[in-house]
Amino acid sequence: MKNKKYITLGFASVTIAISILFSANLFAKATENTEKEASRLEALAKFTKVISIVEQYNVDDITIEELMDKALQGMMGNLDAHSNFLTQKDYKKLKVQTDGEFGGLGITVGIRDGALTVIAPIEGTPADKAGLKSGDIILKINEKSTLNMTIDEAVAIMRGKVGDPIEITIVRKGEAKPLPISIVRGVITIESVYAKTIGKDILYVRVTSFDKKVVEDVMKAINKKKAMIKGIVLDLRNNPGGLLDQAVGLVDLFVDEGQIVSQKGRNKSDDQVYSAKKSNTVTNVPLVVLVNGGSASASEIVSGALQDHKRGVILGENTFGKGSVQVVLPITQKEAIKLTIARYYLPSGRTIQAVGVKPDIEVQPGEVKKQEDGFSIKEADLKKHLEEELDKANGDAKDKDKKSKKAEEDKSKKDIITQEQLYKDIQLKESVDIIKALIIVKG
Structure with a gap:
């Protein structure tokens, strides 16, 4: 009986101890929450006070609405290069369908080291024909400085009526002085995928951007030549990205199984994992992927995933390094914010953001020097x-x-790449040589 009493008392003591510990944890959490809330209210009070002072004493008359818009723009712009506040005008422009025709230059821009930078000119567009290159820093647009200009503001200025001229002042690596480039706005229509043959058994597939038909068009190009192709060159140079599902689908054409890409954010609900399915694979022939500094976002997911799976040889230059996920969140019926909610991670767990994808074989652009x-x-x-x-x-x-x-x-006019064309593009020539070697190795 004594033992029983002792055991009962022991259980009671443990229960009391657990209860005290649980209560202490609850108290600590409640105290922490109270402190956070007090700090939050203090910060909001400080913000309100500054707004009130500026409204009352600023040298120029300014409304509370204008002040709030400026405050939101400053706050969002300071989070990262891709987050920003969308005014009524900006939000309306964002809603314009990208697959419709519009007057523009045909370049994708981003912020790199605080400067408005050309990610890539879209092939065949006015910007491409005028000679704009990936990595060019845009100093001015029509004499307006791009200092502290957001990406959306820059795009809004560059878009306009078809046939209207615009002048871009750029800084280019290797050039001593800024270069003024005059461009006439044109209708931007993009052919995202086209294919050609090199020799008898190599298929060259060029993807200029990731629109909604990329996977379908690449699959058609492969299936059309499937009986004769022994290797594929996938060209993603100056491809600024596009739809994530198309990037995942393109990798899935070449990879049997395993993770393709994942996205991770602060909230678990934003986390996603995209994996390959064997049923979607269309070919296992040797593959070389061409990339450069204009290959961004979706292009980096494709090249990075194929590299991690050791499914293809990545050749060219280091990619741009844009590996973040943005969403547009309406805050009123006419205004919204664009916010970075997650980052992309390749199958190996490495990030693309600000790092990019390093090629397996680094080859600078240029022509093949012929022996005289x-x-x-x-x-x-x-x-x-x-x-x-x-x-x-x-x-x-x-x-x-x-x-x-x-x-x-x-x-x-035929869908072939000639020897002369190969010699004008050393990166493409190197990729073809590697494909030929891989075909021999594979037997």
Whole structure:
């Protein structure tokens, strides 16, 4: 009986101790919450006081609404390069469908080291034809300084009526002085995917941006040539990104299983993991991915995921380093905020943000230098020359020249990349050489 009493008392003592500990934890948490709330109220009071003082004593008359807008712009702009407050005008512009036609330059811009920077010119657009390059820093737009200008403000100025001119002043690496570039706004229509063949068995696929049909179009290009292709070059150079689901889907065409990308935020509800499915894989032929400083966001997810899975060789230059997730959250019916809520992580767990994807093989852009051996002539060249001279003597030279010219034009119109084109693009030439080596290794 004594033992029983002792045991009962022991359990009671433990229960009391747990209760005291639990109560202490609750008290500590309640105290912490009270302190946080007091600090929050104090900060809000300070903010209200500053607003009131500025409204009352500022040298220029300014309304409370204008003050609040400025305060919100300053607060959001100081969080990170991609978060900002959208006024009624900004929000309306953001709602414009990106797949519709609009007058613009055809560049994607971002903030790098506090400067408005060209991420990539979109191929074939006025900006591309005018010579804007990835990495160019935009100093002025129509004589207006870009200092402290948000991305949305810059885009709003650059967009405009088709046919209207605009002048961009840029700073380019390697140039001693700022360069003024005049561009005429054009209708921006983008061909996101196109494919060509190199030789008999290599498929070249160029993806310029990640719109809603990228996966479908790349799959069609592969399936069309599937019987003959032994290797693929996937070109993501100057691709500024786009839809996440298309980036995931593109990786899924080449990877059988495993994680493709994950996003992690402060709130668990924002966390997502995207994985590959074997049923979506269309080919396992050797793959080389071309990237450069204009490859951003979705392009970095694709190249980084393929690199982590050791599914392809990444060749070119370090990518831009944009690995964050933004959402637009309405705060009124006419205004909103764009807020960074998460970051992307590659299968290995590494982040893209501000780091980018480092290529497996670094190759700078340029032309392939041809070896100059001085004058030389082969027997075949001599024979061809003599035949042409004979044709001229017979009066057939003009007809042959016309036929030859037409044959060359027809050849250039076909979906092929010539040897001459390869020699003008050393990164592409290197990627083809690697693909050929991988095909031999694979047997």
